[in-house]
Amino acid sequence: MAENEKIYTSISVQTLKRLPIYLNYLKSLDREKTKIISSPVIAKALALNEVQVRKDLAAIKSGGRPRTGYLLEKLIADLDTYLGYGNVNEAVIAGIGHLGRALLSYKGFDAYGLNIIVGFDTDETVVGTEVSGKKVLPLDKMVSLCKRMHINIGIITVPCEQAQQVCNLMIESGILAIWNFAPVNLNVPEHILVHNEDMASSLAILSKHLKKKISREN
Numbered sequence: 001m002a003e004n005e006k007i008y009t010s011i012s013v014q015t016l017k018r019l020p021i022y023l024n025y026l027k028s029l030d031r032e033k034t035k036i037i038s039s040p041v042i043a044k045a046l047a048l049n050e051v052q053v054r055k056d057l058a059a060i061k062s063g064g065r066p067r068t069g070y071l072l073e074k075l076i077a078d079l080d081t082y083l084g085y086g087n088v089n090e091a092v093i094a095g096i097g098h099l100g101r102a103l104l105s106y107k108g109f110d111a112y113g114l115n116i117i118v119g120f121d122t123d124e125t126v127v128g129t130e131v132s133g134k135k136v137l138p139l140d141k142m143v144s145l146c147k148r149m150h151i152n153i154g155i156i157t158v159p160c161e162q163a164q165q166v167c168n169l170m171i172e173s174g175i176l177a178i179w180n181f182a183p184v185n186l187n188v189p190e191h192i193l194v195h196n197e198d199m200a201s202s203l204a205i206l207s208k209h210l211k212k213k214i215s216r217e218n
Contacts, residue, residue, distance in 0.1 A: 011059045011060075015055075015056045015059055018048070018052075018056055019056065019060070019079055019082065019083055020083065020112070021046060022042060022046070022053070022056070022057070022079060023076065023079040023080065023083065023085075025042065025045060025046055026042075026072060026075060026076050026079070027076060029072065031072060031073065034072050035071065035072055035073075036068075036069035036070065036071060036072060037069055037070055037072050037075070038068060038069045038070070039053045039054040039057060039070075042057075057070070057075070060078050060079060060082040083112075084113060085111070085112050085113040089113055089114050089115070089152065089153055090115050090116075090117050090149065090151055090152075090153070091114055091115065091116045091117070091151065091152075091153035091154065091155055091179075092116065092117065092118050092119070092120060092142065092145070092146060092151055092153075092154055092155070092175075093116050093118075093119045093120070093154075093155040093156075093157060094119070094120045094121070094139060094142065094154065094155070094156055094157065094158055094166045094169075094170070095120075095121065095156060095157035095158035095159075095162075095166070095181075095182075096119045096120075096121040096123075096126050096131065096136050096157075097157065099157045099181060100119060100121075100155075100157040101131050103116065103155060103157065104116055104119050104131045104132060104134055105131055105132040114153070116134065116155065117134065117149075117151075118134055118135050118136075118137055118145065119131060119134060119135070119136040119137070120136070120137055120138070120139045120141070120142050121136055121138070121139060122138070122139050139166070139169070142169050142170070142173055143169060143172050143173045145173075146170070146173035146174055146175060147173055147174050150174070151173065151174070151175060152174075152175060152176045152177060153175065153176075153177050153178075153179065154167075154170035154173070154175040154177070154178050154179070155178075155179045155181070156170075156178060156179070156180045156181060156182050156186075157181045157182070158182055159182065160182045160183050160184040162182075163180065163182035163184045163186060164184070164186060164187060167180070167186045167187075167188065171188065171189065171192060175192075176191070176192060176193065177192070177193040177194075177195075178192065178193070178194045178195070179195050179197065180194055180195065180196045180197065181197045181199070183198065183199075183200060
């Protein structure tokens with residue numbers, strides 16, 4: 001699935017990426033002091049375009065008048081519901097190296113309804129250990145466990161030469177969505193969702209903008 005395709009019929013990928021930013025900001029507000037908030041206030045706080053903010057929030061069909069204000073609690077609830085954060089999604093991760101261990105240990109996923117329940121690896125020195133209380137199992141146990149527990153999300157943090165093999169196992173396991181950290185494009189059926197976390201591309205973008213900023217200042 002291409003990055004520029006729409007994930008939902010009514011919302012673009014770029015809008016979907018902004019919704020968690022709105023939600024984090026709204027949850028940071030004092031709910032005793034702020035009962036109503038408007039799109040211009042949100043846009044100013046996040047340095048975004050007011051029209052874009054208004055369109056993004058309209059996409060989730062939240063009640064309220066964009067200029068006079070949304071009920072803060074309702075807007076937070078609407079965003080939580082739309083993004084699915086209220087429902088815990090269980091996931092597995094394959095590849096328990098430095099990145100895999102960091103993701104398996106990260107407690108911040110709880111706020112987004114993601115619970116990585118177990119890790120998988122082929123390294124015998126890693127298999128049988130625990131990371132933050134979560135077991136690391138041999139990779140050949142993935143299919144049976146995921147089918148038994150009806151896991152829908154898989155995370156890939158293995159080297160690129162192993163990524164497609166792991167991806168194939170995840171598909172066989174019944175996994176429907178894959179978060180891929182390996183620097184390789186995966187070959188998947190149309191019904192499988194893949195999000196590639198391309199850190200090399202992100203670094204290239206940062207470097208390019210940094211060079212432009214430095215050249216302007218000089």
